Each structure stands twice: as structure tokens, then as C-alpha cells.
Amino acid sequence: MTTTLPDKTLLLDDTASLRAAARFVREHDSAALLPLLLPGLGGPDLEALAGHCRFAHAGLLVFPPDADGLRAQLAACGLAVDTPAHPSVVVRERLARRHRRDPAELDVQILRPQVLGCGGERRAVEVFALTVPPHSGLEPIAAYERTRQHEAHLAFEIDRPEASALRGLCAILVRHGARPDGGGYNPHEDGTVLYFTLPADAACDYRRLELYARGDHQDTLAAHLDHDSRRDARQPAETLLHLLTGAWTTQALTTFARLGLPDVMDTRTACCTEDLARLTGAHPRSLAVLLRYLAMVGAVTPAPAPARTPARTPSPAHDTADAPEQAREQAPEQEGFRLTELGALLRADTPGSMRPLALMYGGPFYRSFSGLDHAVRTGQPAFDLIFGENHFDHFARDPELASLFDRSMAASSRMFQPLPAHPVIAAAAQAPAPATVVDIAGGNGELLGLLLTAHPRLRGVLLERPHAVGAARRRLAAAGCGERCDYRAGDFADVPSGGDVYVLSRVLHDWDDDRCREILRHCARAMPAHADLLVVERLLPVDGSPSLATAWDLHMLCNVGGRERRADHYARLFADAGLQLVGHSPLPLDAHVLHARRAPAPDPVTRRS
Template sequence: MPFASAPERSLPPADLDRIEQAAAFVRSNDTASALDVLLPDLTAEERQALAGTLRLAHTALLVFPRTLVGLAEELAERGLHAAELTPSVVVRGRLARRHGRPAGALPVGILRASVPDTPGGRGEIEVFALEVPDGSDLVALAAAERATGDEAHIAFEVVAPTPVVLHGLTALLLDRAGAHADSGGHNPHENSTVLYFRVGEHRIELYVPGRHPELLATHLRRSTPRRPPAVGDGDASKSSGAVGDASKSSGAVGDAPKSLGVLGDASKSLGALGHASQSPTALGHAPQSPGVLGHAPQSPGVLRHAPQSPTALGHAPAARDRPRDRLLHLMTGAWTTQAIAVAAELRLADHLDARPGAGLTLLAELTGCHADSLGRLLRHLAGLGLVAADPDGSYHLTELGEPLRTGAADSFQPLALLYGGPFYRSFGELAHSVRTGEEAFAKVFGEHHFPHFARHPELADLFDRAMAASAPMFAPVAGLVDLSAHRVVVDVAGGNGELLGRLLRAAPHLRGVLLERPHAVEAAEKAFAEAGLADRCRFMAGDFTSEVPDGGDLYVLSRVLHDWDDERCLTILRRCAQAMAPGSELLLIERLLPTDARLSLAVAWDLHMLCNVGGRERTSDHYRRLLDEAGFDFTSCHELPLQAALLRFRRR
């Protein structure tokens, strides 16, 4: 039966109808039938090739409940079981840019709800929700968004995201399917990259596991801002879910929707929708085809336009020039580091967040900069995808630039200042490190970076805030360890206590001990007091190379060992072993070097450790050998966000 609405319900009838259509679309379609509808300009062979490398993941839409309280329960009553509501940075930023409002005034949340009885049994809808109480000044915004459906989309996961597949997919969509790039971003919490495309009135998301910075940067350069019409412009009644047109939406849940109104195209017949059983490509069981993108040499029909696809530099040079273009692009990396650092210093992200659509004159006034020179910086930042420059001369913050806001969760602003400041200076002496094996930081500043920062409180504070930017890597840790088996967790050199605080919040019976430098202990004490955790934690200022507190049954070394050479690592590990009882557990969080030649964050950080700290990144086997020598047995390894890993050991 259709989703019913009642006066006491949070969701307006128009939004309930749109959710119904989204769920019906997922129930009624597999990957192949969805592609048939969305990409009619492709040949059947090309769509079949796509179905072999994509999986229909979910439909998504933006709704406007009167309150977020009870929203998940309201969906559950209709058979849609949602996970916990989480913030949506990307949609919030897009709304802010479209409507000229501060992003902080638009707290959008995400509910991911499973849809039962779908082909393959893995269907979901993604419900973005912005609370709009009756009489709110957001009512007009909600009406405009319902009319345009700008956030509605259908998402496909890329099953095997090799460079050849990704290049072929984007080339096929842009060159053959008539698609246009429509923003994107990287989600560090899930370590995934999303690319949005417009095909007619449809919006498609490609969900790509992993981090693909060049692919994303190129996609963002291709993207053009899209603005909704003012409320009342155009013919909103033609869009399913528009205010006043809810009665035209499709019927019972489980029936194939008669229109794709939930995706912003109510006027077009779905045709094949509802006939998934007739598709030769059931979800998850696409037949192999010579046109599958994973086999480029055998699929000239799919990839025949790939050579015309822009490179990371934004154009397609002659084949013989590409290595030189690529090399030049790499050689300007230092300029980009400084451009981002200056943007962080000027707090451009904060200004654009508070004043979406600000022009150059206003930004120059706000930052105290020379207008023409600031414009040249903004042009480079726009090329990187950190800001969007509109034809009318206004600027907007993109989702790629969002983490540079000082108020962003786990802000990258201090990290940009650190990499563009003292660490940038020391990298200028990288040759010294390569020739001698000595850290360049000490050559530039006259001492190791830890004592140098300790003598300069402003640098120590910057360093600690920069390290907090990596906090998302800690999110899964509490769920990977059986905390019920432990009583006291000792965080050795735990910085501001971010990870320790997460563990204490996840297990109320736990007590904690934080060992750190004196200034870091002071900051942690304040943070724990504000979080209501101070009475469950003991704070100790000390040197972990000399002594580690005993009495714990769970010890943590998070991003500590990579600061040191093997000899000093063994000293630290033996101090831990002396403090730990047999059978107690040690958690090690580090980035692991790959065992092949591929580039990863760990490879770049290894060079950073050589230059600035005197330490090194290591492979999993290298760490296991060190821990074995210090008296620990390896038990397991788990991937974490931001290309980190959790290695677990037990004291022998």
C-alpha cells in the first residue's frame, strides 16, 4: 500500500511519495534495466559492458521533515530500516552554494535505509534530511529543492576500480552517453570517491572504493555549478514530489513507478522499469562480454573514445607529449602545497562558507589582500577543485575545499599550515637527508622537531591540531576490539587523547591512562573535562622511551613507532612489554608500506619521516619482526580509514 501520512508525522506527504518512488525503483530494477533507462544513447553492447563493471547500489533523495526526531522509526514502519543518522557535509555544502546560505545553518543528515525484496537483496535508498519546521525560513528552499530534485540521484558502485576501468567509464559517460560532470568528493570516513554526472535530467553517482585524487581533481575541473530556479519559476508541477503535486505520484510500494520523478524527470516514462526479470543481466550476475571495461583491448566499442578524454592537466596533448606534461604537473606540486597553505592562512574556506557567492573585491577586503593577486590564487585553487568560480565572478567553496574550514570536523586547516610552514622549509633540504640519512629538519632548525616544537608552544599547538585531522582513522577501532575483555587502557603518546576518548565512550566500564608531553597532557585534560570523561582517566606527563605506566590490560601505540628508527622502536616496545602482564593486548596503528611498487600515502609519509622526523614507515612484516623481538605475538590486522591499519598483538 502507499506510504500513508498523518498530521502528527514528521514527513510531509510530498516527501513520503518521493521516498515511495525511490524504494519502488530499487525494488523493480537491477543494474542492467536501470542503465537502459538512464543511458538510452548508448548501444546495447555498451550498456551490457557497463553492467559488467557496475552494481546498482542505491537511489538517493533530499527530504524536509518537520523534525529529525523519530524519522528513522517512521521509515521503519514502512519497511525501510535505516542506520544511524550521520551528518552530510557534501549535500550541506551544495545547498549552501545554491541558495547563498552559510553551510552551518543547513544541518543535513543522512539515513541509509535497506530496501527488502530487491534483485540481489542489496538494495538501499539514501535519504538526505534537512529539518524544516512549519513556518521556518527554509520552507521556500525546501519547495525549490523538491521542484528541481538536484540532490536526487541513482548510484552505481564500480566493482573493480582499476585505472583502465575508471578511465573507460568516465570517457564512455562523457563522450558517448552525453553526460556532464556534476561535482564529486572523497569520503575519508569510508575511504571512497564519488563522482556525479548529469545525463539529461537524471543525476548518476559513481561510487569508487578508495582514494583517487587525480581522477577526482580532473572530474571537479570538468564540473559546472548548477543552480535551481527561483520558487515559482518554470513548471514545478511537472516534477514528481513538487509542492501541490503529490497526488500524481505512483501507487503501491513494490509496483514499478510510472515515472522517474524521484530523480527529477517525472515527465519521462520508465519503460523497462518493472521488467527486471526480463533483463539478461540480473544484479550481481552480469554476463561476461568482450566489451567489459576491465578488458580494454577487447572492447573497442566501449573505450574507443578514451584517448580523447582529458588528462589530469585538463586537456588531451599529443601522445608523445604526455610524459612531459605529466612530469611538469608533478614538478609544480610545491606550488600547490603553498597555494593551499596560503588559502588556509587567509581562511578563505571560512569566508566562503559564511558568504557563499562572494566576489573578489569582498574577499580581498575580508582577507586584507591585493585583489588581483588574490584572484590569481583563487584561479589556481579553482583549477585544483578547492573552490568554484562562477562566470559572474563569484566564488563558492567546494566539497574538496570543505575540510579547510576551521570549524569543519577534523579540519585540515592546521595540517595545511604545518605542511606549508616548518615542514615545507625542511623539505627544501631533502637532498641532505637522502645523502646522509639524517633528518633535514634538524639541519634547518638546529634540533629534532619534537624538542623544537616543545620550545615553541605555538608550533606545538599547531602540530597537535594538525594530528587531530587524522581522527577519522580511529572511527572503526572500538568495533574491532572486544573492549568488554579489558578494564584499563593505556594510551602511550596519545596526543590529545582522541582515540582514548573514543574507546572510553564506547565502553563505559573502561578506565584510561594517557601518557604524553606536558603541554599535550594539559590540552587533553581540558578536552576530557569538556566531554565528561576526566573522572575516568589518569593523565601522566612523561617520556615513554624511559617508562610506561603499568596496570593496564590494553595498551595503544597510535602513529608512534613511525617516528623512530628500529633501535628506538625496540626500546619503546620493551618499555611497554615491561609494563604489561602476559596475555595483555597491544594495539598498533600505523600506515603500512605496500609490498609492491604502487604509490600510497605510506610511501609519501615514509619520505616525510626521513626528512622531518628521522623515522620511517614500515611493512606489516617489518612491524611483526620488531614486535616479535620485543616479546609480542601477532594476532590480526585490520584496515582503517585514511590508508591506515590496526595491528593487534599479545604480550607473551
């Protein structure tokens, strides 16, 4: 009888994942980790979460052939288990639903090998182990789950899980973009699990968060699961109505930013609508209507405003107890509102302000989308139809609009945050001789400034159209790295030679394939043999799963005639230009960095044969 051993490559994949999870748990703490998972989190909301929740573990699903195989994997990772495994209820049920299997077919066990945190805290790697014996028919489940990592998550345990506190913590997570994503009660350990999907711009490879509360919290769990299913439970007409009114949200947020409301509001203290109207020159009652809508979308939150001195004191003849009910209701202009951390991102002076994005998406790009049907019918950008010229020429002729566009691009700079640690950049920074980074179409220098600031030995060259070079020069000078940077005014045909690392950030998606090949050929000709090319773009998912790349694909179609692409599409474009895709890795906001090098010259012997 022949025994087929499990695929060693797959077991190695599980081992690598276990090691990565253990390393993550050792290196992170609650207060620093939460803002990475929920961008924009701060102030009272961060204090509440950090005060009640502690980072407990990183969880993942592995697929050993048997118990001995699992123990060997854990031992290889230096993970010791001193407590027996017990059955997983929640993950087993999720797997059964996802793969349409009988839960009884799935043997899912939980183990929690201990890991010490960076400050000596006792934490764990939560290992869900689905036993996949050879020839069991479960191999497709293992292959699918390894690719999707649906069960990988970060868990925070709640101290003193009282019902009101638990509901409040869930509300904070939802307010900051986390989406309820199932949960359950595990009677084997008397614990309630609440899962959330993290927002797309979370600066972390983990996509799910778990709140764990000891005990059976039936009411909170029911509300959580109801929130999770509410969107699916809507009638189609209601769902469609919510979708059709999405434009109102864009304009409400743009008006919020344009009026300067975030700049006169506070995240801790409420302000009454009448005062906000006076500060911004708005009509009080109309402003109250806007603020109520913004509260619904999470930019502000209703809160009692500081007491105001009444205009007059009621006389006994006008006892308010006898007044009609509607007369005693608070006047709209007296309603109080407090800024949320989400709304604070629209302040003009906040680091990483998204105000320029609001003004762009609610301004020129909002207008251009009114011609989307033209773009879909003809394949030509709607922007050209609406404004009478292409996107780039239109902005180049209007310095104020060009500046707004550059600032809106910089507003998405959180996608760049991991780039200074990219192996190509790190290697260039450690090279014996100072290395040069060439940023092609580098805008106002946001990315190049980040790289030069992180690595003082690097030098930079920024290539841009003439109208943008001045803004980049000022920005890099203000960042303290202007003396290490050269500036070239030109087009893609003017890519300077002699660099060590070349960067194309959010450039190729502006163009069709032919123009992309041309741009890449200019890069390849300029690159020395040792040089690297880093391309930052959003990649369309191969499985059609939700992604910001899909939304930006529509945006590119409408406004510039470009497109988002899959990784294999970029690989073909690189090959056509004499380049070779080395690999790619994820960045925040559903972006990726693709690493390419010049393709090796064909072997003369091979070519003759």
C-alpha cells in the same frame, strides 16, 4: 582418471566475500554511504548525487569451477538468482588487458541476486563469475584477483540519465577526489558503466565506485575514458611540469587557510573577490589570481557573485556597446567564487578541520623539505639541519607550534573512526569490570577521547611529555570524559602497568628499529598477560602499489629519521620485544591497526629438549 577438485579454501574465500557483500548492501543507504565514500561531500553536491543516484549493488568477482559450483556458492550465502546469467563485456575486457589474455579465453558471466536494503529497497549483489576449471591455466588469474579485489565496487544507478545530468554527476565525483577508472557499454543489457577509483581516505573497504546509466551514452563515456587516459597521454615534459609545480599548490592552499578565506566564504553563495579582499586584508587583483588557481585545484569554484550597484551610470556619450572588448571584460576584483566542500575542510571551526595540516605542511615541514637532499645523502633528518635541533625538541620549546602540531595530528582523526568497533576495544568495553585503555604518546587526547566517548564504561590513561598533558586534559574534559582518565607526564620508559588495552598510534614510524624495539619492550613489560596492544600505522604495500604510506615514508625520512614499514617488518619488531602479531586490519587514509599480544612463554619441556 583422477579429477583434481578446486581448492576448497579458495572457494570458501569467495563465499565469505559474497556474504560480506550481501551484508553491506543490506545495511547501507545512499545518503549515508556517499559521504563515507567521498569524505567532505556535503551541501549541494551531496544533494545532487543523492537526488539522482540510488545505491543499487555491491559488486565482486568470484571464480567458480563451473556453473554448478557457482549456484552452490550462492545458495550457501542465501542468495537466490531468478534471472539467467549474461556475459560481461566490461569486466572481461579489463581482465584481458590486465593479464594480457585473449578475451575469448575468459568466460565472465554476470548475475544479480536480489537483496533487500535496510528500508526494504530492492538491491542486488552483482556477481561477476570467471569460470576457472581445474588445470585451465586460469588459476593464477584467480589468485591474483582474489588478492587485489580490482573488480570489487559499489554501484549507484542514475535515475533519468540525461546527458547533462550524467556529466554533472561525474564532475562532482571528480571534484571530491574520485578518479575516472574505465568503463564501457554492455549491449547485452543496454547499459553504460562508468568506473571511478575512490579517494584514499574513503571510510570504506571498497575502493571503486560505479555509475550505471541505462542506455548507450556514447559522448559521456568517451569523455570519461578520455579523462581516464589524459594523464597517461600527456607528453613527459608536460607531466613533469605538473609534478614540479606541486609545491605551488601546497603554498596556495596554505595561504588560503592562513588568510582565513575559507572562514569568510560560503559553499552555497558566491562572493566577489573585492569583498573577500576587504574581509581578509588582501590585495584584490592578487587575490583574484590566487582564487583562480584554487579553482583549478578544486578548493573554490567560480560562480556569479551577487549583483553590485555600479559606481556610475554610463552616459549616452559612453555607450558600452562601442567600448573595446577588453574594457567590457569583468575586472578581476569583481570575479565571484564559491567555497567547495573540499575547501571547507580548511575552515578553522569545521569538524575535522584540516587547517592545522595546511599550516604545518606549508610551514615548518615545507621548510624542512628544502633539505631533503641532505637527508638522502646522509640518512639524517633534514629538519635537524634546517632548524638546528630535532623535531620533538623544537616543538616542545614553542608552545604555539606544539599546539599546532597536536592539532594537525588530530586533523587526520578520520583514520580513527572505526577503532571503537575494533574487537579488542569492543571486548574491553563489555568486560565485567571496567577496563582501562592506556594511550602511549597520546598527543592531545583525540583518539582516547573517541574511545572513551564511544564506550562509557572504559577508563583511560594518557601518557605524554609534560608540555602536551595540559592540552589533553582540557580536550578530554571538554569531551565529557575527563573524570574517567588519568594523566601521566613522562617518556616511553614510564609506560604504566596494569592496563587492559595499550595503544600506540602513529608513534613507531617516528623511530628507527632499535628505538622501536625499546619502546615495544617497555610496553611488553608493562602489559599484564591478558592485555592487548593496538598499533596504528600506515603499512607499506608489499606490491609497490600507490599508497599514502609511501609518501609518509619520505616525510619520516626528511623530518624525524623514522620510517614506514610493512606488516612483516612490524611482526619482527614485535617478536624481538616479546610480543606476537595477532593480525591487522585496514583503517581510512591507508592506515592499519595491528593487534599484538605478549608472546606465550616457551614450553619448559620443549626448551629442555
